[in-house]
Amino acid sequence: MLEARLPEAKLLKSLLEAVRELVTECNFECNDSGIALQAMDNSHVALVAMLLRSDGFDPYRCDRNLPLGINLANLGKILKCARNNDILTIKADDDGDILSMVFESKESDKISEYDLKLMDIDSEHLGIPDTTYDAVVTMSSSRFQEICRDLQTLSDSVTIECTKEGIKFSSDGEIGKGAVTLKANSSVDSEDDATVIELQQSVSMTFSIKYLVNFTKATPLASRVSLNLSTDIPLLVDYKLENVGYVRYYLAPKIGDEE
Amino acid sequence: MLEARLPEAKLLKSLLEAVRELVTECNFECNDSGIALQAMDNSHVALVAMLLRSDGFDPYRCDRNLPLGINLANLGKILKCARNNDILTIKADDDGDILSMVFESKESDKISEYDLKLMDIDSEHLGIPDTTYDAVVTMSSSRFQEICRDLQTLSDSVTIECTKEGIKFSSDGEIGKGAVTLKANSSVDSEDDATVIELQQSVSMTFSIKYLVNFTKATPLASRVSLNLSTDIPLLVDYKLENVGYVRYYLAPKIGDEE
DNA sequence: AGGCTGGCAT
DNA sequence: ATGCCAGCCT
Numbered sequence: 001m002l003e004a005r006l007p008e009a010k011l012l013k014s015l016l017e018a019v020r021e022l023v024t025e026c027n028f029e030c031n032d033s034g035i036a037l038q039a040m041d042n043s044h045v046a047l048v049a050m051l052l053r054s055d056g057f058d059p060y061r062c063d064r065n066l067p068l069g070i071n072l073a074n075l076g077k078i079l080k081c082a083r084n085n086d087i088l089t090i091k092a093d094d095d096g097d098i099l100s101m102v103f104e105s106k107e108s109d110k111i112s113e114y115d116l117k118l119m120d121i122d123s124e125h126l127g128i129p130d131t132t133y134d135a136v137v138t139m140s141s142s143r144f145q146e147i148c149r150d151l152q153t154l155s156d157s158v159t160i161e162c163t164k165e166g167i168k169f170s171s172d173g174e175i176g177k178g179a180v181t182l183k184a185n186s187s188v189d190s191e192d193d194a195t196v197i198e199l200q201q202s203v204s205m206t207f208s209i210k211y212l213v214n215f216t217k218a219t220p221l222a223s224r225v226s227l228n229l230s231t232d233i234p235l236l237v238d239y240k241l242e243n244v245g246y247v248r249y250y251l252a253p254k255i256g257d258e259e
Numbered sequence: 260m261l262e263a264r265l266p267e268a269k270l271l272k273s274l275l276e277a278v279r280e281l282v283t284e285c286n287f288e289c290n291d292s293g294i295a296l297q298a299m300d301n302s303h304v305a306l307v308a309m310l311l312r313s314d315g316f317d318p319y320r321c322d323r324n325l326p327l328g329i330n331l332a333n334l335g336k337i338l339k340c341a342r343n344n345d346i347l348t349i350k351a352d353d354d355g356d357i358l359s360m361v362f363e364s365k366e367s368d369k370i371s372e373y374d375l376k377l378m379d380i381d382s383e384h385l386g387i388p389d390t391t392y393d394a395v396v397t398m399s400s401s402r403f404q405e406i407c408r409d410l411q412t413l414s415d416s417v418t419i420e421c422t423k424e425g426i427k428f429s430s431d432g433e434i435g436k437g438a439v440t441l442k443a444n445s446s447v448d449s450e451d452d453a454t455v456i457e458l459q460q461s462v463s464m465t466f467s468i469k470y471l472v473n474f475t476k477a478t479p480l481a482s483r484v485s486l487n488l489s490t491d492i493p494l495l496v497d498y499k500l501e502n503v504g505y506v507r508y509y510l511a512p513k514i515g516d517e518e
Numbered sequence: 519a520g521g522c523t524g525g526c527a528t
Numbered sequence: 529a530t531g532c533c534a535g536c537c538t
Binding site for chain 3: 280408476
């Protein structure tokens with residue numbers, strides 16, 4: 001049995017937005033420590049892993065492992081009916097086929113109750129190796145979003161080069177080419193705008209830009225993002241939810257010299 | 260002869276928006292006491308009745324009964340040319356076939372004059388019996404709009420149940436079900452947000468939700484709406500225009516146990 | 519007050 | 529399916 005209360009529906013609404021375009025249906029794995037999700041994207045190129053720790057809820061209770069098979073589009077329709085600052089409570093029985101959700105308005109005596117039908121989904125639990133990356137860049141998430149959107153107009157690939165001095169995103173396409181460089185600068189005026197680089201070794205890798213743009217749907221969830229790079233290993237784009245979990249995206253590099 | 264001046268064109272613009280999708284053409288019945296309209300919607304399922312009293316104008320003059328046959332889409336096109344806070348003056352001759360409209364900008368010396376061709380339309384004056392309803396619920400109009408939109412995602416029907424304790428809107432569909440409950444509460448912080456229930460008898464009725472969503476086009480006209488319910492009688496959704504009239508929608512319940 | 523997102527209409 | 533307008537959120 002799961003029963004969990006979230007003081008602001010916004011968190012779950014945003015989490016859903018951050019994954020729904022990548023994944024159409026998957027299991028939310030609920031247990032004592034929180035709610036987790038892992039899935040390959042529909043075209044099996046990227047991987048999303050999300051965790052929402054029990055601390056994010058108040059209260060949170062889940063006695064045993066409970067996988068909830070959810071169609072994300074349908075969950076999205078229902079969450080659209082919650083206002084951002086509603087109090088959200090979710091419940092599921094151990095052997096039920098329903099996720100029930102209650103939204104309570106703080107201002108008024110309005111209570112909304114929705115039941116979402118659950119589905120049986122084969123859990124493909126994906127072992128993600130714990131890697132030490134050659135380069136870890138922590139930067140402003142909205143900056144990262146801007147850069148991806150900007151370069152997208154030029155090409156469908158970006159090359160990310162990281163050295164001790166900074167990180168450079170570059171694209172080359174029909175209409176011309178573009179590059180955006182951020183210097184490593186731990187101490188900038190606006191705290192959120194610092195670009196911090198921890199480097200074992202310089203790297204240069206190329207990725208499909210449309211996936212990166214897609215990952216930036218998580219931008220509203222965290223002011224900072226970290227890009228974790230190692231040659232020939234999938235890029236990890238990591239959004240930490242202040243104390244309550246994360247959304248992580250993995251994307252294999254483009255290999256060879258495809259145009 | 261009709262001659263009437265409205266200090267803010269916005270009122271007429273909004274009224275038109277509130278009916279134009281339901282009705283394509285109908286008579287505006289003008290007389291000494293104001294301007295009224297009654298019509299079945301195009302599919303003859305719902306009925307709209309609108310009244311704009313002479314007090315809403317300044318000045319207002321209409322000597323005798325004058326039915327103005329109007330194509331609402333065309334009137335809409337012309338009203339789009341009026342800014343919300345223009346002064347609007349309408350005129351029609353007793354035996355003319357034209358409605359002339361003048362929009363005067365308050366800020367500038369701009370005067371716009373439009374003539375709309377009138378048409379002959381058979382007046383189907385619909386006797387609407389004056390009913391005493393089992394339940395009359397007065398609530399925030401924008402709240403009502405939200406609820407209809409939210410539930411629309413789940414089904415094309417809503418069931419409205421009203422008891423002394425509150426009013427409950429519920430829908431059941433493919434992806435799950437939903438219910439929104441408002442407790443009766445005469446004294447909430449925000450005046451407009453109170454839900455007031457006058458009950459003779461509890462009722463539970465089911466309606467086509469798309470009509471309700473359509474009715475909520477009147478939301479900008481009034482902060483409050485009243486839902487008037489009696490078993491087996493059409494629902495009356497009533498938006499009162501502060502002292503100057505109303506927009507009322509009638510909708511027959513769905514009968515039997517259609518899915 | 520401005521930007522962004524969602525809804526409605528064409 | 530696209531463009532425009534309104535409401536909500538930051």
